[in-house]
Amino acid sequence: MPPKLLITRPLPDPVVEAARPAFDVTRRESTAPLSDDELRMALRDYDVVLPTLRDAFSAVVFADVPDPRCRLLANFGVGYNHIDVDAARAAGVAVTNTPGAVTDATADLAMTLMLMSARRAAEGERLVRSGAWEGWHPTQMLGLHLSGKTVGILGMGRIGQAIARRCHYGFGMTVKYFNRSEKALEFPAERVNGLSALAAQCDILVAALPGGADTRHTVDAGVLASMPAHAHLINISRGDVVDEAALIDALSERRIAGAGLDVYEHEPHVPEALRALDTATLLPHLGTAALEVRVAMGHMAVDNCLAHAEGRPLPNPV
Missing domain, CATH: 3.40.50.720 (NAD(P)-binding Rossmann-like Domain)
Structure with a gap:
C-alpha cells in the first residue's frame, strides 16, 4: 500500500497529479483551515500531511496525538508560524516549507x-x-x-x-x-x-x-x-x-x-x-496568487513528500 497523503486544501490539479503515483492521495475540498478534530485526525490517520496557512498544528494538538502516524508536515508556503515546529519535532514529525518559489x-x-x-x-x-469623480485638476x-x-x-x-x-x-x-x-x-x-x-x-x-x-x-x-x-x-x-x-x-x-x-x-x-x-x-493576502507560482509551490511541497517517502534527505527542512 502506498503511503497516505492528505492535502488539506484544494491545490492546482498539476500538483495533485504529481503526488498520485507515489501516494494514496486525499484532497480535502474545503478552502477553510482544518478544524480541531481534523487536525488530530490528520496526525492519526495519514503518513504525510500537506498543510498550509492557518492549519494550526499547535503544541496542544500534538499533545493530544502523542504517537502520530504522520511523520511529515510538508507545508505549502514559506511561512510556517501556524505549526509548532518544536512540538512537531518532539513528536517525531518533520516540517518542510517552500522557500524560493514565493x-x-x-x-x-x-x-x-x-x-x-x-x-x-x-x-x-x-x-x-x-x-x-468631477474630472482632472492640478491638486x-x-x-x-x-x-x-x-x-x-x-x-x-x-x-x-x-x-x-x-x-x-x-x-x-x-x-x-x-x-x-x-x-x-x-x-x-x-x-x-x-x-x-x-x-x-x-x-x-x-x-x-x-x-x-x-x-x-x-x-x-x-x-x-x-x-x-x-x-x-x-x-x-x-x-x-x-x-x-x-x-x-x-x-x-x-x-x-x-x-x-x-x-x-x-x-x-x-x-x-x-x-x-x-x-x-x-488586499486579501494575494502575495503568491498567480497560478504558475502556486503550481511551483505545490511541486516543491510534493518534492519534500517524495523525498520523505523514499528515505532521501528533505530538500527544504525547517
Missing part, C-alpha cells in the same frame, strides 16, 4: 502595494466607481512620488532582498535595512542599527519578516511614531508583525500618510476601523 511573486506584490499606497490608487479607483489626490525616495526594509532575507533590488534598480531608491546581520548585496544598501532609527529615515517602510512569537508586534506604536508624517508602511510578511491597533491609531490621527497591507493580525478578520480608512490599501 520570493519574486511576494516582492512584486510589495511593489504593487507601495505604488498603490503612495499614489492613492485604491482611493482613486473607489472615487471613479462611485461616480463622484487632485496628490500622493507621494516613489522614484528616488528612501525605502527601509525590515528583514533582509530572500524576499526583503528581492524588494530592495526592485526599489534600487527599478525606482532609483536609496535602500536602508534592519537585520540581525550585515548582508553582502550586489547593490548599495545601508544597514541601520535600530528599527526606530530606520523608520525615522524612510519614506517607505516595508515589513518582510517571518511570522511567529519572536516577531509579533515588531512594528509597534514606537516604530510608527518614528516614521515621518509623509511615510507609508507596507506589510507583506505576517499580520501580527504589525500592531494593528497602533497602526489604526497612527492612520486615523494622520501621523503617517498611508499603509498597504496584504496580511492582517487576525486574518481573515479585518477591523471595521481599518476598512473605513481611505489611507489604508487592503
Whole structure:
C-alpha cells in the first residue's frame, strides 16, 4: 500500500497529479483551515500531511496525538508560524516549507502595494466607481512620488532582498535595512542599527519578516511614531508583525500618510476601523496568487513528500 497523503486544501490539479503515483492521495475540498478534530485526525490517520496557512498544528494538538502516524508536515508556503515546529519535532514529525518559489511573486506584490499606497490608487479607483469623480485638476489626490525616495526594509532575507533590488534598480531608491546581520548585496544598501532609527529615515517602510512569537508586534506604536508624517508602511510578511491597533491609531490621527497591507493580525478578520480608512490599501493576502507560482509551490511541497517517502534527505527542512 502506498503511503497516505492528505492535502488539506484544494491545490492546482498539476500538483495533485504529481503526488498520485507515489501516494494514496486525499484532497480535502474545503478552502477553510482544518478544524480541531481534523487536525488530530490528520496526525492519526495519514503518513504525510500537506498543510498550509492557518492549519494550526499547535503544541496542544500534538499533545493530544502523542504517537502520530504522520511523520511529515510538508507545508505549502514559506511561512510556517501556524505549526509548532518544536512540538512537531518532539513528536517525531518533520516540517518542510517552500522557500524560493514565493520570493519574486511576494516582492512584486510589495511593489504593487507601495505604488498603490503612495499614489492613492485604491482611493482613486473607489472615487471613479462611485461616480463622484468631477474630472482632472492640478491638486487632485496628490500622493507621494516613489522614484528616488528612501525605502527601509525590515528583514533582509530572500524576499526583503528581492524588494530592495526592485526599489534600487527599478525606482532609483536609496535602500536602508534592519537585520540581525550585515548582508553582502550586489547593490548599495545601508544597514541601520535600530528599527526606530530606520523608520525615522524612510519614506517607505516595508515589513518582510517571518511570522511567529519572536516577531509579533515588531512594528509597534514606537516604530510608527518614528516614521515621518509623509511615510507609508507596507506589510507583506505576517499580520501580527504589525500592531494593528497602533497602526489604526497612527492612520486615523494622520501621523503617517498611508499603509498597504496584504496580511492582517487576525486574518481573515479585518477591523471595521481599518476598512473605513481611505489611507489604508487592503488586499486579501494575494502575495503568491498567480497560478504558475502556486503550481511551483505545490511541486516543491510534493518534492519534500517524495523525498520523505523514499528515505532521501528533505530538500527544504525547517
